[in-house]
Amino acid sequence: MSTDDQKRAVGYAAADLVSSGMVVGLGTGSTAAWFVRALGERKLDIRAVPTSEATAALARELEIALVELDAVDAIDLTVDGADEIGPGLSLIKGGGAALLREKLVWEASRRCVAIADAAKRVKTLGAFPLPIEVVAFGHAGTAKRLCDALTECDIGAAPRLRMKDGAPVRTDGGNLIYDAACGAIPDPALLAATLKSVTGVVDHGLFLDLADEALIAAPGGVEHVLP
Template identity: 50%
Template sequence: MTEDTADLSPADRAKRAAARRSVDFVRDGMKLGLGTGSTAVFMVRALAERVAAQGMDVTCVPTSEATARLAGGLGLRLSTLDAVGRLDLTIDGTDEFDPRLDLIKGGGGAHLREKIVATASDRMIVIADPAKQVATLGAFPLPLEVVEFGWQVTRRLVAELLADHDLLGQTVALRMAGDAPARTDQGNLILDLHLGRIGDARALSLALNQIPGVVENGLFLDICDMVIVGHPDGRVDIHGAHGIVAPGQDTTDGIENLFRDADA
């Protein structure tokens, strides 16, 4: 099950390094949330490898049908959030993160389930390559999951709202999958907001979610506890709320100590 890095791009080698480091924080008996996306694929594979090698007993709640298929196919035990209740840890990727560890997620269209699972977890670890680190959120388009009924009215209301916020851009685009609109696992549509820079992410998140027809936005604020950034050479940096807590860290000192340092 071990992956060969010879054919991986530098970005994928970085993602793999972060993913493999993240599963060091998994403990026997944990209930885990499994993220969605290209970086999460590396994490699920690394987790399955560790569980099989060490005979660990973990229960996994996937954040998408794609992750469920991958994890189930690798032999991980799956359950639902309703069945397990509170989760110990969620590990997921991101499209952007800033110095506060606030995120934009939803490039894979799973941000609704990802946010539900993350907020039901005691801790959230995010895994990323260096390109995902930004000074201010907004370069990556902000996804909005919206219901299909009246979606063009919803889009117009969103566009009107953006004019009142501190943003560099205000373009609202329906996400497409070929010739048809892209759909989430809930069957909803996605509007991508091309904003350039978000001046006040908290005000924008609150305002967007008050528009009828908007199900959820891709701003993950005050949810992430730690970001593990991988590098193509296999090094990782661990970012807490007050900066890098373990430059070049490549060993496990214990989940409790590292989370304590991240919160300090």
């Protein structure tokens, strides 16, 4: 299967987990978009919480009823893509610059399912540059503190401001994204805690102990993976 066919397969498989009456978290990115399209085809009686303006626009186009996160007590199921899936379903997310809203929705969910093509499965996190969301004010100073934090964790990466069309990428919340090409992350939990302690950091793309299961494309179809 091509990469796009793999994304479609896991997106449609994840849609089978949804039933009428549920509150569903809608992830962001090319793989999550297949899940949203599959939901649109099924015409279920659900309410959905989008993790980005792009996902919200797609859901509206497909006539999926949307609701604000603050309007629900909990989300029954969230399905979202991942940039890397490591041991124990540790994840790197944030390639779509929606990591903060994604993490808020994941934290509010009873069940979280990561979906991905086969190439996203890795033995060690870090080959995909780790996204770190920072406030725009004083971001150059924050970047220097991030370098120190990475060094503390034995990672020699220099975070780079994410740019597009000659301008810094802005999240839906107006923040900036720095990407750290870690190469390998020896201790994801230590790095996660260290990054969160840096003044100016809003959040990071390490999703640890959040995924309950994953659907990953495999030669025989779709593999169901548990932590």
